[in-house]
Amino acid sequence: MATALKEKPSVKPVPKPEPAPVEYAVRLENVGKTFGTAAAVKDVSFSVPVGQTLTLLGPSGCGKTTTLRCIAGLETPTAGLISVAGRPVYDAAAGIAVEPEKRQIGMVFQSYAIWPHMTVGGNVGFPLEIQRVSRAETRDRVEKILDLVGLGNLYDRSASQLSGGQQQRVALARALVFEPRLVLFDEPLSNLDANLRDRMRTELQALQARLGFTAIYVTHDQQEALSLSDTVIVMKDGSIEQSGAPKEVFQNPATAFTAKFLGYSNIFTGEGVLNSRPAENGVTVQAADGIALQGLWRSREQARGGVPATIAFRADALTIGPAGKPPLVGGVNLLVGTVEHASFLGTCVDYTVAVGDLRIKAVGPVDPSFIQGDEVCLTIRHEDCHVFGTA
Amino acid sequence: MTAVASPLPHSPRPIAHWGVIAAIYAVLAVTVIYPICTIFAESFLRAEGGFLHAFTEVFSDRDVLDALGNTVLTSLISVLIAAVLGVTLAWLVARTDMPFKRVLDPLNMIPFYLSSVVGALSWQIISSPKTGLLNQLLVHLFGPGAVLSIYSVGGIALVLGLFYTPYVYLFTLGSLQSMDPSLEEASRMSGASILKTALRVTLPLSAPAILSACLLVFVTCAGIFGVPMVLGIPGQVNTLSTLIFRSVNDYPADYATAAILSLSLFVFTAVLIGLQVWLLRGKAFTTVTGKGYRPAALKLGPWRWAGFAVNMVYIVLIMAPFLALLMVSLQDAWTGGFEWSRLTLANYHKVLFVEDTAKRGLYNSMIISTVGATLGVAVCVVIALVVNRTKLPGRPGVSVLSTMPVAVPGIVLGVGFLMAFVGTPLYGTIWLIMLAYIVHYLPTGVRNIDSLVQAVSRELDESARMSGATWRQAMRRIVVPLIAPGLISTWLLLFVTFIREVSASMMLFTFGTETMSIALIRIMEYEPYGVSGAFGVLQTLLLLTCVVLIRMLSNFGLSARASK
Numbered sequence: 033m034a035t036a037l038k039e040k041p042s043v044k045p046v047p048k049p050e051p052a053p054v055e056y057a058v059r060l061e062n063v064g065k066t067f068g069t070a071a072a073v074k075d076v077s078f079s080v081p082v083g084q085t086l087t088l089l090g091p092s093g094c095g096k097t098t099t100l101r102c103i104a105g106l107e108t109p110t111a112g113l114i115s116v117a118g119r120p121v122y123d124a125a126a127g128i129a130v131e132p133e134k135r136q137i138g139m140v141f142q143s144y145a146i147w148p149h150m151t152v153g154g155n156v157g158f159p160l161e162i163q164r165v166s167r168a169e170t171r172d173r174v175e176k177i178l179d180l181v182g183l184g185n186l187y188d189r190s191a192s193q194l195s196g197g198q199q200q201r202v203a204l205a206r207a208l209v210f211e212p213r214l215v216l217f218d219e220p221l222s223n224l225d226a227n228l229r230d231r232m233r234t235e236l237q238a239l240q241a242r243l244g245f246t247a248i249y250v251t252h253d254q255q256e257a258l259s260l261s262d263t264v265i266v267m268k269d270g271s272i273e274q275s276g277a278p279k280e281v282f283q284n285p286a287t288a289f290t291a292k293f294l295g296y297s298n299i300f301t302g303e304g305v306l307n308s309r310p311a312e313n314g315v316t317v318q319a320a321d322g323i324a325l326q327g328l329w330r331s332r333e334q335a336r337g338g339v340p341a342t343i344a345f346r347a348d349a350l351t352i353g354p355a356g357k358p359p360l361v362g363g364v365n366l367l368v369g370t371v372e373h374a375s376f377l378g379t380c381v382d383y384t385v386a387v388g389d390l391r392i393k394a395v396g397p398v399d400p401s402f403i404q405g406d407e408v409c410l411t412i413r414h415e416d417c418h419v420f421g422t423a
Numbered sequence: 424m425t426a427v428a429s430p431l432p433h434s435p436r437p438i439a440h441w442g443v444i445a446a447i448y449a450v451l452a453v454t455v456i457y458p459i460c461t462i463f464a465e466s467f468l469r470a471e472g473g474f475l476h477a478f479t480e481v482f483s484d485r486d487v488l489d490a491l492g493n494t495v496l497t498s499l500i501s502v503l504i505a506a507v508l509g510v511t512l513a514w515l516v517a518r519t520d521m522p523f524k525r526v527l528d529p530l531n532m533i534p535f536y537l538s539s540v541v542g543a544l545s546w547q548i549i550s551s552p553k554t555g556l557l558n559q560l561l562v563h564l565f566g567p568g569a570v571l572s573i574y575s576v577g578g579i580a581l582v583l584g585l586f587y588t589p590y591v592y593l594f595t596l597g598s599l600q601s602m603d604p605s606l607e608e609a610s611r612m613s614g615a616s617i618l619k620t621a622l623r624v625t626l627p628l629s630a631p632a633i634l635s636a637c638l639l640v641f642v643t644c645a646g647i648f649g650v651p652m653v654l655g656i657p658g659q660v661n662t663l664s665t666l667i668f669r670s671v672n673d674y675p676a677d678y679a680t681a682a683i684l685s686l687s688l689f690v691f692t693a694v695l696i697g698l699q700v701w702l703l704r705g706k707a708f709t710t711v712t713g714k715g716y717r718p719a720a721l722k723l724g725p726w727r728w729a730g731f732a733v734n735m736v737y738i739v740l741i742m743a744p745f746l747a748l749l750m751v752s753l754q755d756a757w758t759g760g761f762e763w764s765r766l767t768l769a770n771y772h773k774v775l776f777v778e779d780t781a782k783r784g785l786y787n788s789m790i791i792s793t794v795g796a797t798l799g800v801a802v803c804v805v806i807a808l809v810v811n812r813t814k815l816p817g818r819p820g821v822s823v824l825s826t827m828p829v830a831v832p833g834i835v836l837g838v839g840f841l842m843a844f845v846g847t848p849l850y851g852t853i854w855l856i857m858l859a860y861i862v863h864y865l866p867t868g869v870r871n872i873d874s875l876v877q878a879v880s881r882e883l884d885e886s887a888r889m890s891g892a893t894w895r896q897a898m899r900r901i902v903v904p905l906i907a908p909g910l911i912s913t914w915l916l917l918f919v920t921f922i923r924e925v926s927a928s929m930m931l932f933t934f935g936t937e938t939m940s941i942a943l944i945r946i947m948e949y950e951p952y953g954v955s956g957a958f959g960v961l962q963t964l965l966l967l968t969c970v971v972l973i974r975m976l977s978n979f980g981l982s983a984r985a986s987k
Binding site for chain 1: 814880882883885886887888889890891892893894896900901904905
């Protein structure tokens with residue numbers, strides 16, 4: 033490849049004064065939004081590098097959609113600064129609020145918002161029509177983008193006769209047709225059935241790789257967030273709870289809230305004791321009478337002993353085995369209990385195991401499996417148990 | 424693709440725009456606030472010896488007290504008739520297996536669109552002492568002397584009650600249809616009979632809707648002018664509204680009394696409308712839920728035919744007088760029975776081509792109603808879009824101002840417009856009458872279009888904004904086309920209302936600006952029944968045409984929604 037490049041020196045652009053390169057497609061600084069007295073978004077700051085994907089993740093009411101709508105310009109924040117491609121579109125101090133249509137941001141809405149009184153071509157061509165692009169060029173570009181989303185033959189179809197998946201694709205085509213450099217997605221996959229959702233997710237990633245736009249997703253679906261994005265931001269009550277790469281956030285939740293939201297189904301609270309095992313930040317949590325669990329302190333603030341702490345671990349991080357034969361490994365918590373409930377899920381078995389007063393959720397293989405009443409032994413590595421301060 | 428993206432246009436704008444909202448406030452101030460304030464000003468400033476003195480003076484007058492009593496009495500009887508009929512019919516249509524209810528439902532609504540003045544004229548014809556068909560029948564059945572006098576409090580109340588039954592019917596029907604049917608089913612499963620369930624569960628649950636409709640009918644009847652004018656004046660029965668009219672039109676004109684009476688009627692209406700709004704707070708009875716469930720109809724057994732008979736009685740009471748009117752209008756002279764030898768279209772020829780007042784009335788009403796309905800819809804669309812689809816400051820105030828005229832009876836609004844605009848060039852033109860119509864029915868229009876706009880998902884126009892459309896482009900290209908069928912319905916509704924309007928017109932017309940209803944009332948004074956009958960029939964046909972169009976549109980709208 034390198035030699036091929038060398039053979040074509042004319043490709044190299046003539047040096048000319050250029051504006052400073054735009055590092056970030058979007059940057060939010062201390063953005064806040066209150067409705068009356070209720071604060072929907074509080075002091076949110078983040079930035080998305082050009083071409084990357086960011087996901088705002090959180091339960092309903094956490095402020096993720098409001099944040100997205102502030103970027104779009106559909107809501108006007110009450111504080112802070114938002115810049116798109118290096119230019120401020122909202123600045124509370126300077127009194128700037130650029131209208132949404134002037135921001136050149138594509139958006140895919142949760143309901144898809146396909147206009148039922150137009151054809152597919154009319155819907156997708158609308159942004160170009162508004163920009164007074166010629167009829168022929170519009171037709172050309174619409175057909176190209178429809179091909180790209182796999183709806184090449186539906187140009188003249190009435191938009192009210194589309195299936196959910198087709199509406200999704202029309203919405204996507206409409207958001208991309210005017211070649212925005214930033215595209216916002218508000219729960220884009222939540223109205224699709226599971227199969228279609230997986231397929232669309234893959235297609236979205238392929239499209240983004242091909243077109244190179246920057247994307248911000250809003251979702252409450254952790255799988256969607258983890259699979260689509262370069263960065264995940266978990267939001268709670270209008271504030272950012274944690275942000276980072278998907279793997280980082282998933283494996284090292286910084287708060288009990290994030291852990292719970294990311295599917296850590298075993299969460300217990302008890303007194304925590306610092307003991308520097310297996311690492312410096314080791315803590316033992318008295319989860320119930322006579323049950324002490326060893327884990328690692330994950331909260332951002334300094335670890336403290338003698339206070340209530342929360343320990344969280346995933347059901348699939350546990351290993352389940354017959355009670356008589358505890359595995360001979362170190363560095364694990366060992367729990368013996370009785371299977372209270374087992375449900376067969378096809379590829380695995382979900383268990384609820386009674387260990388003293390605790391009810392522990394575990395996942396085990398189909399073979400060998402256990403039934404209700406079986407005595408089992410559960411093990412989990414110390415580093416898979418995350419301990420947080422209980423505020 | 425990213426390479427060709429054009430640079431981001433940089434057009435920071437100040438966060439607030441006051442222009443639009445200021446313009447709306449200015450228009451509403453001149454057309455809504457100013458006329459109402461004029462009545463206050465006239466009452467307080469013109470009154471000799473101070474307001475209190477003048478007020479006591481007016482309300483110790485024998486005639487005023489009589490009129491007050493008549494007003495309350497006619498309104499009460501009207502409400503009683505409308506409530507009993509409206510609730511019964513609504514229950515039969517919404518909850519039972521009454522035969523032909525799909526046909527009866529629209530028929531029950533017809534009086535809603537017709538002119539009660541024409542209704543009064545028809546009743547006058549069928550109950551005239553010697554030649555009236557109804558009185559002939561009564562004499563035949565019960566012997567001489569059994570004659571219904573329509574020129575009485577009872578007569579006025581009967582016509583009003585029959586004409587306002589659809590209001591109670593509509594409110595109750597809405598409430599019953601939005602009620603969860605399992606509430607009634609639970610009552611049946613607990614052992615209650617159909618009747619007991621209706622009385623103990625269904626009715627109490629609909630009580631706020633019914634009560635609210637009754638209040639609305641009560642205030643409307645208390646403020647109504649046309650029917651008391653046609654039926655009351657011959658029988659020397661005055662109501663407050665006819666008294667207001669007479670104090671302005673009798674010689675010498677007594678504007679102070681008119682203002683004080685108008686003010687009293689306004690305050691009375693406003694208080695009751697306030698109560699009605701409070702009763703309905705937080706409830707939208709016209710909500711169309713996505714759920715297509717149709718509650719199972721109660722099986723009435725043989726009684727369903729009794730239900731059918733009850734409904735038919737109402738329809739006959741409405742239709743028969745109009746048929747009599749049609750018969751009379753087709754005869755060259757009315758002798759108490761239809762004769763083929765007297766069949767003629769001469770009366771129609773006369774009102775269409777000869778009789779000047781009738782010709783003017785028809786012409787003026789067509790202009791006023793066409794232009795007025797168009798302007799009215801346009802104003803209401805702007806208000807509804809600004810209130811629902813912007814974040815401009817002062818929007819709640821726009822809502823309040825645009826619903827205020829609902830508390831002003833037509834006659835009072837007419838007095839206000841008269842006093843406010845009598846010195847301006849607008850006075851004596853049809854445009855002032857049109858303006859009064861638009862203001863009076865602004866709440867109807869805004870409410871209709873408001874619900875249309877609210878039914879359009881916000882994401883539909885937000886996605887247009889994100890596609891680069893300005894607010895105006897998004898409204899014009901997305902929201903307005905989507906609500907177009909509803910806009911046409913609203914236009915037709917305003918057109919119908921304007922065609923038959925009496926009260927405000929009566930205060931504002933001058934020679935040459937008579938509207939259709941005014942022309943009808945005038946020619947009733949000096950032409951035989953056949954001629955006024957023909958004019959009434961023409962108006963009714965015009966209104967019925969609009970009803971059919973409205974029905975067709977709403978069916979079209981529903982089927983379009985269902986196919987989605």
